Amino acid sequence: MRVPAAKWLAIAPPYLWLLLFFGLPFLIVLKISFAEPAMSVPPYTPLFARQPDGSLTFAASANTYATLFGDGLYARAFLNSARIAALATLAALLIGYPMAYGIARARESWRPGLMLLVMLPFWTSFLIRVYAWIGILKPNGLINNALIALGYTGEPLPLLHNDFAVVLGIVYSYLPFMVLPVYAALARQDIRLLEAAADLGATPWVAFWRVTAPLSLAGVAAGCLLVFIPAVGEFVVPDLLGGADALMIGKVLWAEFFANRDWPMASAAAVLLVAALVAPMMALQRAEREDLGEAP
Amino acid sequence: MTSPDSSAALSAPLARLDGVRRAFSATVAVDDVTLDVAEGEFLTLLGASGCGKTTLLRMLAGFERPDRGRVYIGGADATDTPPYRRPVNMMFQSYALFPHMTVADNVAFGLRQEGMAKPMRDARVAEMLDLVHLTGLAARKPHQLSGGQAQRVALARSLAKHPRLLLLDEPLAALDRVLREKTQFELMDLQKRVGITFVMVTHDQEEAMTMSSRIAVMNAGRIVQIGAPADIYENPASRFVASFVGAANILEGRIARASATETDIEVAGLGPVRVRATDGSAAGAACAVALRPEKIVVGPAPAGQCAARGVVAEVGYMGGLSVYHVRIGETLMLRVQTANRERGGRALAPGSAVELHWPAEACVPLKE
Numbered sequence: 001m002r003v004p005a006a007k008w009l010a011i012a013p014p015y016l017w018l019l020l021f022f023g024l025p026f027l028i029v030l031k032i033s034f035a036e037p038a039m040s041v042p043p044y045t046p047l048f049a050r051q052p053d054g055s056l057t058f059a060a061s062a063n064t065y066a067t068l069f070g071d072g073l074y075a076r077a078f079l080n081s082a083r084i085a086a087l088a089t090l091a092a093l094l095i096g097y098p099m100a101y102g103i104a105r106a107r108e109s110w111r112p113g114l115m116l117l118v119m120l121p122f123w124t125s126f127l128i129r130v131y132a133w134i135g136i137l138k139p140n141g142l143i144n145n146a147l148i149a150l151g152y153t154g155e156p157l158p159l160l161h162n163d164f165a166v167v168l169g170i171v172y173s174y175l176p177f178m179v180l181p182v183y184a185a186l187a188r189q190d191i192r193l194l195e196a197a198a199d200l201g202a203t204p205w206v207a208f209w210r211v212t213a214p215l216s217l218a219g220v221a222a223g224c225l226l227v228f229i230p231a232v233g234e235f236v237v238p239d240l241l242g243g244a245d246a247l248m249i250g251k252v253l254w255a256e257f258f259a260n261r262d263w264p265m266a267s268a269a270a271v272l273l274v275a276a277l278v279a280p281m282m283a284l285q286r287a288e289r290e291d292l293g294e295a296p
Numbered sequence: 297m298t299s300p301d302s303s304a305a306l307s308a309p310l311a312r313l314d315g316v317r318r319a320f321s322a323t324v325a326v327d328d329v330t331l332d333v334a335e336g337e338f339l340t341l342l343g344a345s346g347c348g349k350t351t352l353l354r355m356l357a358g359f360e361r362p363d364r365g366r367v368y369i370g371g372a373d374a375t376d377t378p379p380y381r382r383p384v385n386m387m388f389q390s391y392a393l394f395p396h397m398t399v400a401d402n403v404a405f406g407l408r409q410e411g412m413a414k415p416m417r418d419a420r421v422a423e424m425l426d427l428v429h430l431t432g433l434a435a436r437k438p439h440q441l442s443g444g445q446a447q448r449v450a451l452a453r454s455l456a457k458h459p460r461l462l463l464l465d466e467p468l469a470a471l472d473r474v475l476r477e478k479t480q481f482e483l484m485d486l487q488k489r490v491g492i493t494f495v496m497v498t499h500d501q502e503e504a505m506t507m508s509s510r511i512a513v514m515n516a517g518r519i520v521q522i523g524a525p526a527d528i529y530e531n532p533a534s535r536f537v538a539s540f541v542g543a544a545n546i547l548e549g550r551i552a553r554a555s556a557t558e559t560d561i562e563v564a565g566l567g568p569v570r571v572r573a574t575d576g577s578a579a580g581a582a583c584a585v586a587l588r589p590e591k592i593v594v595g596p597a598p599a600g601q602c603a604a605r606g607v608v609a610e611v612g613y614m615g616g617l618s619v620y621h622v623r624i625g626e627t628l629m630l631r632v633q634t635a636n637r638e639r640g641g642r643a644l645a646p647g648s649a650v651e652l653h654w655p656a657e658a659c660v661p662l663k664e
Contacts, residue, residue: 193394195359197394198380199380199385200405203380206409210405
């Protein structure tokens with residue numbers, strides 16, 4: 001099948017983008033993950049080496065992967081990251097869906113303003129916003145001071161440096177990524193479908209669960225992916241709000257790169273993270289295509 | 297097929313709109329409408345877009361609450377009853393099929409809300425799909441259906457609960473002409489078989505004439521005339537009805553002589569036209585007369601008939617019919633329609649002089 005040149009021009013940018021900013025860097029990381037750490041610049045052994053006699057040798061090592069799978073620390077970091085990210089995604093869905101629903105059903109003239117409010121926090125630095133939560137959550141922070149002053153508690157509650165704080169920080173940071181796609185799915189729904197449901201005897205509650213909710217699943221799936229994926233690899237939030245022992249893969253990656261200078265290990269962990277995230281995403285996309293019954 | 301206006305008033309109405317009014321900000325969509333829907337009839341709300349007919353239908357369905365007036369269904373006041381508690385179902389103009397459900401699930405949706413057991417539900421769905429000739433498409437999704445099939449699914453879905461009253465909002469508007477005409481007769485046949493009262497909204501006067509047992513012609517939020525199709529067509533009450541339902545020559549004139557049985561109206565450029573007695577307007581009052589194009593005969597006038605001489609200005613050949621615009625004098629143009637009965641019969645050429653005549657009772661005096 002011949003694709004006209006103009007069409008290629010339109011399709012090309014996203015693919016070029018993907019190749020330049022994902023494909024090539026990923027290949028470099030993949031290459032490093034098969035090397036051994038070394039005291040050199042860069043700090044790992046080359047995959048291909050030219051010997052003094054002029055011959056080319058190839059030296060790949062799977063040691064990093066063996067360690068990754070062998071040492072329980074990495075598996076635990078992966079699982080803990082997935083657990084925290086899943087919790088945060090669920091919380092973001094429970095908070096974000098009603099928000100998106102409210103905006104989608106608001107008067108049309110209000111919607112752009114409400115969407116602006118959702119996105120407004122992005123205008124401040126992400127780092128500063130997460131940092132600000134320390135001031136709110138710490139033992140003598142805003143919340144604890146208020147609770148003690150009101151006499152609800154004598155001791156400050158442990159709000160900071162635990163999983164709760166990490167989930168809270170992630171939900172706070174990524175909530176707009178949940179609201180936007182869910183809103184888009186809800187806003188384009190035909191309101192007459194709800195009239196049809198009501199006409200056929202469905203109360204508003206039933207109509208929501210049998211019409212609105214199923215028809216917004218694509219938006220929910222997109223929102224969940226947009227929150228879950230960055231949350232799994234999140235480094236800043238667990239580093240600032242999490243406990244010293246908070247084991248998350250983002251922090252492990254950082255430690256391997258900068259503290260241990262073990263680039264191959266860090267690269268291997270990154271490769272596994274990508275593999276673990278891309279596989280379910282593709283499965284979901286396929287399921288979605290079949291489920292929503294897109295016209296063939 | 298025709299049910300005179302009076303019969304609707306005799307039996308207790310299935311639904312009644314009593315002095316309802318509905319305004320959207322500054323626009324009054326429905327203005328003080330009172331309407332009875334009789335059990336078993338096929339009532340059509342006919343009017344141009346924006347005349348309030350859809351708002352009226354949506355009041356019966358429960359999607360619009362009247363600002364004033366009451367809505368009664370089955371004798372009970374349903375003004376404040378939400379749509380999901382009314383014994384009424386609606387077929388939407390856009391069909392509003394649930395895109396994530398199969399045809400069978402769409403049809404079963406209302407039955408499920410009733411809590412009907414699955415075996416019974418399945419049987420009813422099969423019966424409904426059979427009724428609209430869609431057996432075999434039960435597992436399809438709406439996007440896999442043609443326009444005509446989607447229309448039938450919407451119909452089956454709205455009939456599945458055996459509503460006492462079915463509301464149809466421009467049910468055939470999205471179909472092409474051939475399919476629309478075929479479906480018109482199918483719908484009429486179906487209405488007789490299921491015995492459900494239909495209230496339909498349409499802007500298509502031919503559709504309304506073909507299908508309805510009673511037509512309510514609407515204009516600017518009000519019902520301007522209601523009656524059997526033949527009644528509306530033959531006795532239009534106003535200029536609006538005369539020109540909206542079918543074509544009509546509207547002749548402006550003045551009452552020359554009025555007696556108890558007949559009235560002569562002096563029409564400018566045509567002379568006196570004799571009609572039935574008008575409602576007591578005195579001589580000298582302005583009065584318009586409607587004359588249907590097909591009531592005018594081309595040819596020399598027999599004695600006692602109204603007649604006119606003119607010149608054919610334009611000819612429209614429509615196959616079974618021909619339409620002529622005949623210029624009479626300086627100011628008057630008459631639309632004349634003749635049936636082309638003979639194969640290859642000669643049509644009148646533009647410019648030819650013709651004599652026209654029509655029986656006196658063909659002219660209808662208009663009230664407004």
